Amino acid sequence: MGTAVETAVSELRAMIVNGELPVSDRVTESSAASLLGLSRTPVRAALAQLETEGLLVKLEGRGYKIRPFSLEDLEKASEVRAALEALAAGRLASLGPSQETVAAIESSIAMTEGIVSRSAVTRREVAIYQEANELFHTTIVDACDNDFVRLGLEKIANIPIVAPGAFTEVEGMAQAEMLRITVGHTQHVIIWDAIRAGDAVRAEHMMREHAGAPVRYARLFIGEGYYKKLLSSGIVERGSAGPG
Incomplete structure (x- = not known):
């Protein structure tokens, strides 16, 4: 049963985050079970877990609705992530x-260094950056000797673009993405230098800036193209403030 529940959670979560389920649709045990080809029992548990994660909202009667996020929601979640990861970096230092x-x-930094030394970024480089970025952040969190940091981050790990590795390619914006990757790599190097030097204050401050910046940097480097992509996914509400 545990495996079936995990499968249901993973597949439904991916569909929600990737905008594959219409925000306007009611998600019920029967509709989700039919979609996944699973029985209703594990799907029931999966829907309840996704409600706890904040991706679904329970409706009166039967069923759930996908929770759309405003850009303000994403910024608030980024603020929480920044505080927790800053704590992790400071502790590790x-x-x-x-x-x-x-x-x-150092493996993570070598991977991203290999990208920023190139003249252009392709989908392959974006995928490598995602992997390296996630390795960098999860390693620091896992090594900080505070399990509550990891548990706190798990609550916001599936909110669009907030989690480490949630780097979304925007078609036609290769130059802007390359700049964004270069800035991220540079910040990783600075954070790691501070950790290796035992400078907890600098490590914490730099990680807070770095981990709290996904939405702000998306606006800065990609702007309206990124905002349109978020809107098209259905995850971000129309009417929330666009690039300023």
Whole structure:
């Protein structure tokens, strides 16, 4: 049963975040079970979990509605992520990284360094950056010796563009994406240098800036193209403030 529930949660979550389920539709146990080809029992548990995660809203009577986010919601979630990851970076700087942590972070930085040395970015490079970015952030969180940081981050991990690795390509914006990747790589290097030097204050401050910036940097580097993509997914509400 656990495997069936995990499958249902994973597949429904991906459909919601990728905009594959219309926000206006009522999601019921029977409709979701039919869509996934599963029985209603694991689907019932999966829908309840996705409600807890904040991706679904329980309706009166039967069923759920996909929760649309405003840009303000995304900014608030980014603020929480920034505070938690800043705490993780500061703690790791104070504790000192293990050899395993050093190997993982330096592998991540080497991956992104290989991208920023290129003259252009392709879908392949975007995918590599996603992998490297997620490795960088999850390694620091896992190594900070505070499980509550990880548990807190799990609550917002599936909100669009907020989680590490949630880098979304925008067609026709390769130059802007390259700039965004370059800035991200540079910040990773600065954060890691502070951690290796045992400078908890600098590590915390730089991580807060870096981890709290997804929406702000999307507006800065990509602007209206990114906003239109978020709107087209159905996850972000129309009428929420666009690029300013």
